[in-house]
Amino acid sequence: MDTLIAAAELKARLDSGARTVLLDVRWALGDPHGREHYLGAHLPGAVYVDLATELAGPADPSRGRHPLPPGEQFQQSARGWGIGSGDVVVAYDDTGNLAAARLWWMLRNAGFADVFLLDGGLAAWRAAGFPLDAGLVQPAPGDVSLSGDAMPVIDAGQAEFWGQQGLLLDARAGERYRGEFEPVDPRAGHIPGAVSAPTADNVGADGRFLPADELRERFTRLGVRPDVPTAVYCGSGVTAAHEIAALEIAGFPAALYPGSFSEWSNDPSNEVVTGSGK
Known part of the structure; x- marks a missing residue:
């Protein structure tokens, strides 16, 4: 199953009139102005998706900073974005798909297979010299029917022992994994047994995902193997989806821990480890 679509391929698809x-x-930790960025410039016809309100429920210490919303609510949002049965969806952002991958994962999890990430995001579209529009796009409502539970997930109880039976990857920056810096969560460090695998290392300087063979080499070095169950977490379950996309490109399946470290660190009974060791 393809994960990515290149800017030139997307432009040709749009020019052909294919349903897209x-x-x-547009979202990034510490930048609350995604909507304004979108209104200033976006791909022609693109609909804005608010990650904080449409791709997450209200923050809850027992579920994390960006808990997954109820399935019925997500279906309503998807219809509001204009998604209909038979459509192809392409998601993008301006940060190497670190945010867009959350939407990609959620649609996949809801049983919608025809969703892709624009490789390199808005920067790749700009670099190709393709046109941009400004202002708000309000689509006609769609009629898509979504389900759920199509992608593997784990909970905190499973995360506690996952490193004993498989491989638990921490997709945050290395300094957060080591506990040297923690900007948002109540405790610094990582889940015992987790291996540091910053998701930023999945892309090149241009924001595009590394080639599949390079990603396979990277993940193999970290201990990923076909016979080893792999799960991923991050701060709040957003950038971990990006790592799952990278793993899929490399040919490896992986489960998501949706609550991630924001859920884990809020429970004082959960151990938190600092330093570079597991």
């Missing part, structure tokens, strides 16, 4: 829903997931 473009979703702009």
Whole structure:
């Protein structure tokens, strides 16, 4: 199953009139102005998706900073973005798909297979010299029917022992994994047994995912193997989806821990480890 679509391929698809829903997931930790960025410039016809309100429920210490919303609510949002049965969805952002991958994962989890990430995001579209629009796009409502539980997930109880039976990857920056810096969560460090695997290392300087063979080499060095169950977490379950996309490109399946470290660190009974060791 393909994960990515290149800018030139997307432009040709749009020019052909093929049914395509473009979703702009402009969000970054510490930058609350995603909507304004979208209104200033976006791919022609792209609909804005608010990660904080449409791709997450309200923050809850027992579920994390960005808990997954109820399935019925997500279906309503998807229809509001104009997604219909038979459509192809392409999601993008302006941060190497670190945010857009959350939408990609959620649609996949809801049983919607025809969703892709624009490789390199908005920067790749700009670099190709393709046109941009400004202002708000309000699509006609779609009629897509979504389900759920199509992608593997784990919970905190499983995360506690996952490193004993498989491989638990921490997709945050290395300094957060080591506990040297923690900007948002109550405790610094990582889940015992986890291996540091910053998701930023999945892309090149241009924001595009590394080639599949390079990603396979990277993950193999970290201990990923076909016979080893792999799960991924991050701060709040957003960038971990990006790592799952990278693993899929490399040919490896992986489960998501949706609550991630924001859920884990809020429970004082959960151990937190600092330093570079597991």
